Amino acid sequence: MEIDLSGTWQVTLNGRDVPCALPGDIHSALLDRGLIPDPYFASNEDAVRWMMERDWVLSRTVSLSAEQAASMNQIELDRVDTLATVRINGVDVGRCDNAFRRWRFAVDEGVLKAGDNRFELVFDNPVAAAKTLSQAQEYDIPWHWNVDLPHANLIRMIACDCGWDWNICLTPLGVAGALVLRRAPTLSLDYLDVRQLHSAGKVDLVLTVSGTLYDRDGVGSCAGTLVIDGQTLALSPEPVDGGEFRAVARCTLDQPRLWWPNGMGEQALYSVQVALDGQGLTRTIGLRSLEIDQTEDSTGSAMQFVVNGQPIFAKGANWIPVDALPARRTPENTRPLLEAAVAAHMNMIRVWGGGLYEPDWFYDLCAEVGLLVWQDAMFSCHLYPSDTVFLDNVRAELDHNIRRLQSAPVIALWCGDNEVIGALTWYPESRSNRDRYLVAYDRLNRTVEAAVSQHDSSRVFWPSSPCNGSLDFGDAWHDDASGDMHFWDVWHEAKPFSDYYRVRPRFCSEFGFQSFPSLATVRTFAPEEHWNVSSPSFDKHQRNEGGNARIMETLARYFRFPKDFQSTLYLSQLAQGLAFKTAVEYWRANSPHCAGALYWQLNDCWPVTSWATLEYGGRWKLSHNMAKDFFAPVLVTTIPEPNRQKRFEVRVVSDQVDLSGVRVRYRLFSIAGALVSSGWFETTRDVPRLIATSFGTFDMDAVQGIEGEDKGHLVELQAYSGDRVLGQANWAADAPMKAYDFQDPELNWTVSADSVTVRAERLAPYVQLESDAPGYFSDGGFFLVPGEERVIRFSGERNFADTLTVRSLRDSY
Numbered sequence: 001m002e003i004d005l006s007g008t009w010q011v012t013l014n015g016r017d018v019p020c021a022l023p024g025d026i027h028s029a030l031l032d033r034g035l036i037p038d039p040y041f042a043s044n045e046d047a048v049r050w051m052m053e054r055d056w057v058l059s060r061t062v063s064l065s066a067e068q069a070a071s072m073n074q075i076e077l078d079r080v081d082t083l084a085t086v087r088i089n090g091v092d093v094g095r096c097d098n099a100f101r102r103w104r105f106a107v108d109e110g111v112l113k114a115g116d117n118r119f120e121l122v123f124d125n126p127v128a129a130a131k132t133l134s135q136a137q138e139y140d141i142p143w144h145w146n147v148d149l150p151h152a153n154l155i156r157m158i159a160c161d162c163g164w165d166w167n168i169c170l171t172p173l174g175v176a177g178a179l180v181l182r183r184a185p186t187l188s189l190d191y192l193d194v195r196q197l198h199s200a201g202k203v204d205l206v207l208t209v210s211g212t213l214y215d216r217d218g219v220g221s222c223a224g225t226l227v228i229d230g231q232t233l234a235l236s237p238e239p240v241d242g243g244e245f246r247a248v249a250r251c252t253l254d255q256p257r258l259w260w261p262n263g264m265g266e267q268a269l270y271s272v273q274v275a276l277d278g279q280g281l282t283r284t285i286g287l288r289s290l291e292i293d294q295t296e297d298s299t300g301s302a303m304q305f306v307v308n309g310q311p312i313f314a315k316g317a318n319w320i321p322v323d324a325l326p327a328r329r330t331p332e333n334t335r336p337l338l339e340a341a342v343a344a345h346m347n348m349i350r351v352w353g354g355g356l357y358e359p360d361w362f363y364d365l366c367a368e369v370g371l372l373v374w375q376d377a378m379f380s381c382h383l384y385p386s387d388t389v390f391l392d393n394v395r396a397e398l399d400h401n402i403r404r405l406q407s408a409p410v411i412a413l414w415c416g417d418n419e420v421i422g423a424l425t426w427y428p429e430s431r432s433n434r435d436r437y438l439v440a441y442d443r444l445n446r447t448v449e450a451a452v453s454q455h456d457s458s459r460v461f462w463p464s465s466p467c468n469g470s471l472d473f474g475d476a477w478h479d480d481a482s483g484d485m486h487f488w489d490v491w492h493e494a495k496p497f498s499d500y501y502r503v504r505p506r507f508c509s510e511f512g513f514q515s516f517p518s519l520a521t522v523r524t525f526a527p528e529e530h531w532n533v534s535s536p537s538f539d540k541h542q543r544n545e546g547g548n549a550r551i552m553e554t555l556a557r558y559f560r561f562p563k564d565f566q567s568t569l570y571l572s573q574l575a576q577g578l579a580f581k582t583a584v585e586y587w588r589a590n591s592p593h594c595a596g597a598l599y600w601q602l603n604d605c606w607p608v609t610s611w612a613t614l615e616y617g618g619r620w621k622l623s624h625n626m627a628k629d630f631f632a633p634v635l636v637t638t639i640p641e642p643n644r645q646k647r648f649e650v651r652v653v654s655d656q657v658d659l660s661g662v663r664v665r666y667r668l669f670s671i672a673g674a675l676v677s678s679g680w681f682e683t684t685r686d687v688p689r690l691i692a693t694s695f696g697t698f699d700m701d702a703v704q705g706i707e708g709e710d711k712g713h714l715v716e717l718q719a720y721s722g723d724r725v726l727g728q729a730n731w732a733a734d735a736p737m738k739a740y741d742f743q744d745p746e747l748n749w750t751v752s753a754d755s756v757t758v759r760a761e762r763l764a765p766y767v768q769l770e771s772d773a774p775g776y777f778s779d780g781g782f783f784l785v786p787g788e789e790r791v792i793r794f795s796g797e798r799n800f801a802d803t804l805t806v807r808s809l810r811d812s813y
Helices: 026-032 049-053 066-071 126-135 331-343 360-369 388-405 428-432 434-455 497-502 536-540 547-558 565-588 622-630 798-803
Strands: 002-004 007-013 016-022 056-064 074-078 084-088 091-096 102-106 115-123 162-164 167-169 179-182 191-199 202-212 224-228 231-235 238-240 244-254 270-276 279-285 290-293 304-307 314-319 348-351 372-376 411-415 484-486 507-510 596-599 634-641 644-654 659-670 675-680 685-687 693-699 713-721 724-733 748-752 755-759 764-770 775-777 782-784 789-796 805-807
Touching (some): 026 049, 056 066, 074 091, 191 388, 224 244, 314 372, 314 507, 348 596, 360 388, 388 434, 497 634, 547 565, 565 764, 634 713, 644 659, 644 724, 724 782, 782 789
Parallel strands (some): 484 507
Antiparallel strands (some): 002 179, 007 016, 056 115, 074 102, 084 091, 191 202, 202 244, 224 270, 290 304, 644 693, 659 675, 713 724, 764 805, 775 789
16 A cells, blocks of 8 residues: 655745656756746856755645555655755654655654645755754865765765756756655565676576565465566565565576677667565666776787677766756656667766766666666765774665666676775875775775675675775876776866877777857857856856956967857867867777776756866767768777878778678878878778777878878778778878868758768868757768768758758858
8 A cells, every 4th residue: 555645746935836747857847937047047146045054844635545544654755965864743853964865764654644744855955954964073174176066975965965066056856766655565566686607608696685574473474476588487575684675586498689889789678577465676787797907918908898709999978967857857858868879889977976966767778779878876086984884884875776787788897986086085084194085985895785785796895996906096087097087188188189299098988179059059148248158147157267268368379360259169078079089099009908988978957068078968079970980880090100190000990790801992182182192001900809900001191192292181091891891981181170271161962851962072071960940950060172072961950951050160260
């Protein structure tokens, strides 16, 4: 017997009851009814700051029969954000203090009554609460400067909700999951644990169902079934320590369909349906083996994911919450972003430790589209308490989320935190008393490791990101010999893109470069008089100090200064794409030494200038089109010799299959697009999967036919196997783009249904198609030579041609 308490609640504002949908949040409720301005527009964030500086009450009235009032004895709330007292008819029945937990509180006899019952969630002022917690600490515990809520690290809330160097500070309050009033059953059917043993032609499964046991004496009369792939297996629950039960089923699946990451094979999925004690639990699982190769070698040690016995190069990006407003964190808003990752040939995303453990449906979507998930525990950049009360809260959070997600086939590893090891060197307090803070960190990290070891020993526990390995507290920002690396010198230190050539990480899990959003997105947050990257609206929507200036400095380094606002936006996205391209192609060209590149970041959670390649709402930046090329399954790329941009080595890499009889063709063009020379590299080679293969060196000065040409050249490289084209063509230049006097390419195009055919009279570098219509173009950032045409598809609304713009680099100045 249970009653769903989700739906319309009331929030009181200035004596007025305002409807608030739960699951949902108070900001969204007030915004939907025009009671607060859109916090995403202009500087309206400041106008709603008062909301995080007061208490709030959510309430609703539920009518119960006498039988219901007498029998109901438990209330469940999932992911309450964050500090809230649960009150029924004026009686406090529970206290929530962790946004990542599921709460179940007993409702004592006599609290409920026949007729109307008032349910309240009383939310604490988080600013005052964090300050109070800080005053209770035995020593100072530094918080990161990215957040606008001091001492937010002392509350188990979503870190980036308090602001980050790409996020607004709203600190929204509400409930993200289920709200249920029930009579506590004999047992609660909560979790499914899946263990797989793969052998030739079959997989042996051990499927364990578990949860809370409320009636130890009654469990013997409970029996159930588990159904998978047409097999119905009996379940007999038994009591275990800790007030829980466990029921185990075993089966063998012959000739199983395996789950593979995107690009490697089918995303085969199986439904597991459990029925027990009148309850049901359904999970979607995939059959696959997953390991991490950490073999030691002459450099250090590898870090390569191996799926179903096949090593992969992890291609992807970091994931942040889909929206700053929790009510908008929905499958409908999330699916297009994950599909865009797949369209760019990604096979992995990293759920970053300053966000949240995503809901079940998120991991189901990842399984459906073929994205592995590097899963951080939710600790990032701050330092944290290590007292018993805090760690017990953390352990309960981890126990629940690890068990909840253990059956998800996409979880690739459990990582202890984001950058917390490095944070020990960031703050004066920890630098002056390193031992104290290192011991505190060790207690926290061991808590995470213990939870993973107990609940999911099938996966690797990775202590931190970045990290050189277990028990290695080295500098993984600069040591590229082992483990995963975060490489931020190009952005934070404003170094040239060529600085990526300094490192050969075994796995780079963070690197990035910012760009401005497209004009269609700018319109959603800036009035037209603020269409200037130095305007107040743009400053408010740039959260990384000095970020806009750094972008403009980079544009001046590589391009001629933009002629107008839209050209500035275009060039910033081109620069971002080139930064990512330089890094990813170099590291892929060093495969298998390097086995993964996850750039920062895939998505935005509000309209902002950031490192994302997908804008808020899912619009593709030019850089995302470019990601589709630099992550392509077959890549031909160049490695320039130091200080000699005209001379470079050419390598080909294939992610998916072995290639035989590969040749590389070159075509050398003048800046006007005249073909100066063409030919084939002398070498024909086989390209084994994931082994970057050299095809020799190309020297522009040595190419026949170039004599007398002194205005610069660009070369196109294309790989072939016989007559079959392999992947996209790649281009190299003998100077920065700003050095070339490009002529007007006289771009022209025709539109037919959902496609655009583009032509040019002269060489057109970095062509971009853009429309205000929701959707995306299949290609962007490509070169177009005279006499050739390119057909680009648009996926989205059919009226895209009404606002279609086609530009190239020459149109920007």
